[in-house]
Amino acid sequence: MIILFFFIYLSSLQSQTNPFDIGETLHYKASFANLQAAHASLKVIKKDTIHNAIAYHVQFIARTVGFANYLFPINDKIDLWLDQNSLLPLKIKSSIEEGNYKHNRDIELYQNYGYAITEKDTITIEYPTHSPYSLFYFFRKQDLNKIQKKTIHTIQGAKKIDLKLKIEENILATVPAGNFICSKVTPSIINDKPFKNQATISILFSNDLNRYPVKIWFNLKYGSLVLELDQIINETI
Numbered sequence: 001m002i003i004l005f006f007f008i009y010l011s012s013l014q015s016q017t018n019p020f021d022i023g024e025t026l027h028y029k030a031s032f033a034n035l036q037a038a039h040a041s042l043k044v045i046k047k048d049t050i051h052n053a054i055a056y057h058v059q060f061i062a063r064t065v066g067f068a069n070y071l072f073p074i075n076d077k078i079d080l081w082l083d084q085n086s087l088l089p090l091k092i093k094s095s096i097e098e099g100n101y102k103h104n105r106d107i108e109l110y111q112n113y114g115y116a117i118t119e120k121d122t123i124t125i126e127y128p129t130h131s132p133y134s135l136f137y138f139f140r141k142q143d144l145n146k147i148q149k150k151t152i153h154t155i156q157g158a159k160k161i162d163l164k165l166k167i168e169e170n171i172l173a174t175v176p177a178g179n180f181i182c183s184k185v186t187p188s189i190i191n192d193k194p195f196k197n198q199a200t201i202s203i204l205f206s207n208d209l210n211r212y213p214v215k216i217w218f219n220l221k222y223g224s225l226v227l228e229l230d231q232i233i234n235e236t237i
Contacts, residue, residue, distance in 0.1 A: 018084070018087070018137075018140075018141055019140050019141060019209060019210050019211045020044055020137065020140065020210070021044065021234070022044050022045070022046055022047065022056070023044065023233075023234055023235035024043070024044045024232075024233070024234050024235075025041055025042070025043040025044075025231075025232075025233040025235070026041060026042045026043075026212065026213070026229060026231075026233075027039070027040075027041050027229075027230045027231040027232075027233070028040040028041065028042075028216070028227040028228060028229055028230055029176060029227070029228050029230045030062065030225060030226065030227045030228075031225070031226050031228075032068060032224070032225050032226075035067075035068070036065065036066060036068075037064055037065070037066070037225070038062055038063055038064045038065055038068060038225075039062075039063055039065060040060070040061060040062040040227050041059075041060070041061050042058065042059070042060055042136055042213070043058065043059045043061075044056055044057075044058050045057040045058065045059055047084065048081055050081045050090040050091050050108075051090055051108075051110065053083050053084075053090060054083075054084045055081040055082055055083055055084060055090050055091075056082045056084055056087075056137075057079065057080075057081050058079075058081075058082060058134075058137060059077065059078070059080070060076070060077070060078045060080075060133050060136070061076065062074055062075075062076045063075050063076075072098070072099050073097070073098075073099065074097065074098050074099075075097040076094075076095070076096050076097065076098065077094075077095045078092065078093070078094045078095075078131075078133050079092070079093040079094075080092050080131060080133055080134050082134055082138075083111075086128065087134065087137050087138045087141060088109070088111050088128050088129070088130065088134070088138070089109055089129075089130060089131045089134040090108070090109055090111070091106075091107070091108050091109070092105075092106070092107045092109070092131050092133075092134075093105075093106050094106075094157075105118065105119065105157055106118070106119060107155070107157075107158075109125065109129060109155070111125075111127055111128060111129065112127070114126070114127060116129070116155060118157075118158055121158055123155070123158060125153065125155060125160065126153040126160075127153075128153065129153045129154065129155050129160075130152060130153065130154045130155075131154065131155065132154055132156055132201075135152070135187075135203075136203070136213050139185060139203070139205060139211075139213075140205060140210075140211035140212075140213070141211070144165070144167045144183050144185060144205070148165050148166075148167045149164075150165075151163070151164065151190065152164070152165065152187065161189060162189070162190045163187040163188065163189060163190065164187070164188055164189075164190055165185055165186070165187055165188075166185075166186040166187075166188065167183060167184070167185060168183065168184040168186075169183055169184075170182075170207075171183070171184050171204060173204050173206075173214050173215050175214055175215055175228040175229045176228060176229065176230040176231075177214070177228075177229040177230055177231060177232055180204070180206040180207070180208070180212070180214045181206070181207045182204040182205055182206055182207060182214055182215075183204070183205050183207060184202055184203070184204050184205075185202065185203045185204075185205065186200070186201070186202040186203075187201055188200070200217075200218075201216070201217065201218055202216070202217040203215070203216050203217075204216075212229060212232065213229070214228075214229045215227065215228050215229065
């Protein structure tokens with residue numbers, strides 16, 4: 001009986017373990033209309049304390065290269081601080097440069113109290129509320145079939161969007177980093193309203209213990225931006 005309780009306890013600890021750690025960097029090659037267009041990365045930088053909670057500081061960067069940098073330059077950097085247990089965002093710092101559009105925004109989320117603060121506004125939020133970028137990490141820890149029917153609350157800037165998920169299983173993805181059997185997650189807005197600029201998003205997560213976001217599609221009004229996992233770096237801190 002003691003051995004049984006030990007294995008139950010061990011299993012509970014394993015289910016709470018995050019499939020990533022400090023020092024993980026995922027590099028992506030990005031293409032637009034099948035042409036090499038940008039480099040992107042997702043990086044787990046360190047742990048910080050935010051609102052008296054331990055949080056992962058993670059960062060998404062996307063920059064155009066080559067001809068695309070002259071046609072429509074992109075230089076985006078989004079820093080997020082995710083609660084180490086729930087992986088919910090506690091703070092988001094965005095620096096967006098896309099063509100002639102430039103915008104910086106900071107937002108702090110008080111998840112347990114139901115509000116978020118931007119530079120100018122205090123916004124009521126549902127618990128839990130995600131950032132579109134925090135979902136790259138949150139989904140890695142989830143049994144996707146169990147959350148398929150749940151509403152996913154998100155916030156982008158000062159705008160709140162509720163999503164539903166479509167899950168497809170056992171999809172083979174071939175990317176520069178290798179071959180992966182994946183689950184495909186496609187979020188859509190509740191009531192089937194379109195995303196801004198008629199965009200849709202799909203993400204392939206590997207079905208191994210790491211649950212890497214292997215391939216990401218942004219299907220935009222004027223074409224598709226595809227991010228394919230190119231290199232996986234795990235540095236010991």
